[in-house]
Amino acid sequence: MAQRNHTTALSLKNVSKSFDQQKALVNANFSVDWGELHALLGENGAGKSTLMNVVCGLYTADDGQICIDGQQLTIPDPQHAGTLGIGMVHQHFKLIESFTVAENVLLSCGDRIGISSIGDISKRAKEAAESIGFSIDVQARISALSVAERQRIEITKLMLLGADILILDEPTAVLTDQEAANVLGLLKRLASQGKAVVLITHRLNEVTEFADHVTVMRSGKTVIDGVPLEGLNRSDLATAMVGEGRDPLESALNQTSSRTAERPRLKLQEVSIKFPAKKHGQERLSFEVFPGEVLGIAGVGGNGQTELTQALIGLIDIESGSITVDQDDLSNASITKRRQHGFRLIPADRAGFALIADLQNFENLALTKVATSDFGGRWWLSRRVMRQNAKALFQSSNIRGGTVNSKTRLLSGGNAQKLLLARELDTEASVLIAHSPTRGLDIRAYSAVHDAIRRAVKNGAACLLISEDLDEVLTLSSRIGVMSREAFHGPFYPSEISRSRIGELMAGHV
Structure with missing residues (x-):
């Protein structure tokens, strides 16, 4: 954005969004100023990513107001969001497995930064990565990279595009302490240079150490709206996230493991x-x-x-x-x-x-037991028994945000992980x-x-x-x-x- 006319970079007011009559956002509010690192907190399924996906043009809000630099507008698609200076590193990566790193970066950034050759984009990508303390192999195929390496490619793309409004969804989740500190320090420096930075994170220490303001969402609603960090501690923020009197930082089983046999398993x-x-x-x-x-x-x-x-x-x-x-x-x-x-x-x-995202939850829960005839013979499966099994696991594992018959892709990250644990940690x-x-x-x-x-x-x-x-x-x-x-x-x-x-x-x- 060539010229800034307002102190507030991004403002969202009374934004609502539903999927199949399920409310994901309910009159949500959020704002971030130029020159600010603003943390967005909330449980999985609280609506944080959905709200930012509205900003990025991936979703269209059912209701509400979006303002960029004081100007009310609509964002119909990610390409338009890019022209407004909005860039986002998503929690689930936007990479093509069979392409190389350079090919992915060229596909995402080439037209927008005026580069059409693999050689030129490779050089620029390496420089962008090195500027934030990363080293990347531009010739490697994405399918051969670890989760952490893929995360670095996404961060590199955002740096290469030079977005003015930067949104990062769990950017340090797979980084070491030092790498995380480097990235957060970089984001802080970018904010000090006048960019607006939105940090979605579950690490409360990142919020208290690096953020200027914090917004907390719960069940699609904004429960804390852009307050400064002074006077808030980790326990305050954690309680706001879950809406409970107990301290969610404490585990009911807060002890390390110890071996129970002398012979290794x-x-x-x-x-x-x-x-x-x-x-x-x-x-x-x-x-x-x-x-x-x-x-x-x-x-x-x-x-x-x-x-x-x-x-x-x-x-x-x-x-x-x-x-x-x-x-x-x-x-x-x-x-x-x-x-x-x-x-x-x-x-x-x-x-x-x-x-498998497009299977129903009861099918994913039964997936590994089909071959063992737990749900019927080789030629016939009892979906009734599969659903009964799933209902019991949903209850015992406290899986929320869907039913045994809904598709797994509709579950939040936390509930999808609970579903996987319920299946894998059997007797x-x-x-x-x-x-x-x-x-x-x-x-x-x-x-x-x-x-x-x-x-x-x-x-x-x-x-x-x-x-x-x-x-x-x-x-x-x-x-x-x-x-x-x-x-x-x-x-x-x-x-x-x-x-x-x-x-x-x-x-x-x-």
């Missing part, structure tokens, strides 16, 4: 894994996970976490070494056989690897692989996922927690390992290693 011995589409791999990886224990693996995304997860569940083959569960060698076993031995997975990308779960299980979740869903993991290990499961969220690793784990630059360090007991040392290992400073 999961054992990796000298395992080597080749990384598809990459020149390197993981060599001679060895560790054990005991029943009743959470072994946490910290690390910056893209250091082999995704490949380790895929090798454990049988999606890719290991080059050498052995994987055993309860002393049974499953190194070359099929996915089905591994599940029969109690392997269960909470992937970083639940939409890509665990849930037969003996080895749980949890890869970034709370990525992008609000504080109550975050706590619910942690409680579910603790219950599973209390019942005897061995959990391998792989997460880029160091706080999550430190909170849940009884032992901690670090993956960095194709190396594995540890495992360590918490008393043997400091947070700062873990950060050094994550950064490759051995």
